[in-house]
Amino acid sequence: MTTLSLSDRLKLDLRHRLRPMSGRNPDDPHRTVTPLELLYDLTYVIAFAAAADELAHALFIGEVGAGVGAYLFAIFGVSWAWLNFTWFSSAYDNDDALVRVAVVVQMVGVVIFIFGLPVSFEDAAHGASPNNMLLVAGYIVMRVPLIALWLRAAREDPARRRTSIAYAVVIAVAQVGWLLTTIPGIPTGAVITALAVLATAELIAPLVIERRYGRVPWNxxxxxxxxxxxxxxxxxxxxxxxxxxxxxxxxxxxxxxxxxxxxxxxxxxxxxxxxxxxxxxxxxxxxxxxxxxxxxxxxxxxxxxxxxxxxxxxxxxxxxxxxxxxxxxxxxxxxxxxxxxxxxxxxxxxxxxxxxxxxxxxxxxxxxxxxxxxxxxxxxxxxxxxxxxxxxxxxxxxxxxxxxxxxxxxxxxxxxxxxxxxxxxxxxxxxxxxxxxxxxxxxxxxxxxx
Known part of the structure; x- marks a missing residue:
């Protein structure tokens, strides 16, 4: 095992220029969470809290069914976006400038998503879909940087190129699907069905990708x-x-x-x-x-x-x-x-x-x-x-x-x-x-x- 000199260690800690994205060691027993990941997590927990506040309000005024439905929809969006980036970062996070910028952009998406929550709960209370353009815009901003990161990993880690490209394609197609569900005039039942199909497809896709093309080096x-x-x-x-x-x-x-x-x-x-x-x-x-x-x-x-x-x-x-x-x-x-x-x-x-x-x-x-x-x-x-x-x-x-x-x-x-x-x-x-x-x-x- 190579021991870094003090100078090399400081360069790694303090300089965040572009670094190779060749994949982390999946068997490293000392791999720990980074401060960047903790900052990222805090933003998502704020989204959980905002959704919980909206749920509490819905329960208090008696809109139980609509409130629970909108809450489940919101929690899935936030949790799934978080899980996807966590999967990627475990495999490829090199903490360089591009990764940091991508994380900040995703955090902006979380904030946009939070601003869409009141509209989501209100729409659900009136019998409409909990989906809305502001919510979807935030969700897409959370996911698009991950497409770029997977494509970068595909370029810089040739051994796992097909797996990374498959992840990027699935995320991109899913975002188009989420966006299409906001088209005005679509019946609420059809929108909810489409959202359920999209969510199910996104849940299944990682299993299919890694079984068919091989595992990325998550730890x-x-x-x-x-x-x-x-x-x-x-x-x-x-x-x-x-x-x-x-x-x-x-x-x-x-x-x-x-x-x-x-x-x-x-x-x-x-x-x-x-x-x-x-x-x-x-x-x-x-x-x-x-x-x-x-x-x-x-x-x-x-x-x-x-x-x-x-x-x-x-x-x-x-x-x-x-x-x-x-x-x-x-x-x-x-x-x-x-x-x-x-x-x-x-x-x-x-x-x-x-x-x-x-x-x-x-x-x-x-x-x-x-x-x-x-x-x-x-x-x-x-x-x-x-x-x-x-x-x-x-x-x-x-x-x-x-x-x-x-x-x-x-x-x-x-x-x-x-x-x-x-x-x-x-x-x-x-x-x-x-x-x-x-x-x-x-x-x-x-x-x-x-």
Whole structure:
């Protein structure tokens, strides 16, 4: 291994002129996230937060179906653009001037996309498509620099030229498709169908490309760190959003039991979900079995949206307490549903990563869901269909109870993984390590048996 001199090291750190884009080492165990990637991630988390704010507003005014639909559309656009660049940067990021400029242009696209979100949610509320020209313009600006980067990689890494060109062509064709969906006069149903087809095609394309033309040199450990850090930053936005929402509540009404319960729940839920997520040994397992990365990465797309939606649920709870226009059941569902989704997705990520779906892990999973189901049942029983009443003798006790139960599910998730999940993960990993040896013995035995 070559050791760089101090002068060469400083030139690499401080001078960002054009550098060869020949591909990174996919087996480098010390590959880490760069400051440029972290800056890039922050912009996308702001987009998650903006979408969550729009979702919270839609839930508060009763536009649940339209709000959830527009939110899912927004989260897919943001998450997919982020994932595509993360895939490229893991394989080819050389941190030169052109790469840095391309990243900044993509960040501009994210900002444009954010400005299109209010229109998207409003259109969806009126029965129209959540797609709009401003949203698509932002999405295209996020994606076009990646086309140029893939074409550059095709030129400078001849061994993987066909794979890089295929990525560039697929992205370019997809952008034309997204743009065509904004043509005025197309029925809403046709637009939504076209968007679903485009999204499905974009999800499938990377699998087909790398199986047919070969893999680009992405680093499994680096990708695991990138996904983990975006998850972490998104959880940070949950805390920030909770503090902002409760701050507005306290500024209006002063501190109350309900306000304390909501802010405490935000902290406990965020910490619990963080703890549970990082109990999944993603980097260790993916470095050993990099082929498992495909299913693992796709499950993260809804996970990012579910985590941001937890922040939206806490925001709805604060708004519901402040204005007392929502029922107890509405507030409970806004909190319990996204937390349930995160719990399920964390379990699914573990299962996909470990390729273990046996029943010894199911009791732990079900125990996570019990407090969430109990919270909804209590809210449904207590709720009289009227707005929440926080006066003495009203719904305050029930509200604190359901908030506590939702938080408890995250605590059970952590404790369960620490006590049970740890040993189960070890057993699953050891079983997979032994499988090749067992198969070899069977093959040898078959060859010598008459």
């Amino acid at each position: 499994a450990g680096h990708i695991a760190e990138r996904f983990g850090l975006l998850t972490l930053i998104t959880l940070g936005e949950v805390i920030a959003g909770t503090v902002a929402a409760v701050g507005a509540l306290v500024g209006e009404q002063g501190w109350s039991v309900a306000a304390v319960a909501i802010v405490a729940a935000g902290l406990v839920i965020a910490a619990g979900l963080w703890w549970a997520y990082y109990l999944i040994p993603s980097r260790t397992i993916l470095l050993r079995w990099p082929e498992r990365i495909w299913g693992w990465r796709y499950v993260h797309l809804p996970l990012f949206g579910a985590i941001a939606a937890v922040g939206a649920g806490l925001h709805v709870a604060a708004e519901g307490v402040e204005h007392q226009e929502l029922s107890l059941l509405q507030i409970t569902l806004a909190l319990a549903v996204p937390v349930t989704c995160v719990v399920i997705l964390v379990f699914l990520i573990w299962s996909v990563l470990m390729r273990s779906m046996d029943f010894t892990h199911v009791p732990l999973f079900l125990s996570n869901l019990v407090p969430l189901v109990a919270a909804v049942v209590i809210a449904a029983v207590v709720d009289a269909g009227a707005p929440i009443d926080l006066e003495p003798g009203g719904d305050l006790t029930a509200l604190v109870t359901v908030i506590g139960l939702v938080s408890l599910s995250c605590v059970i998730e952590v404790v369960g993984h620490e006590l049970v999940g740890y040993s189960h993960t070890l057993r699953a990993a050891k079983r997979h390590l032994l499988e090749p040896e067992i198969e070899a013995r069977r093959a040898h035995q078959s060859s010598i048996d008459p």
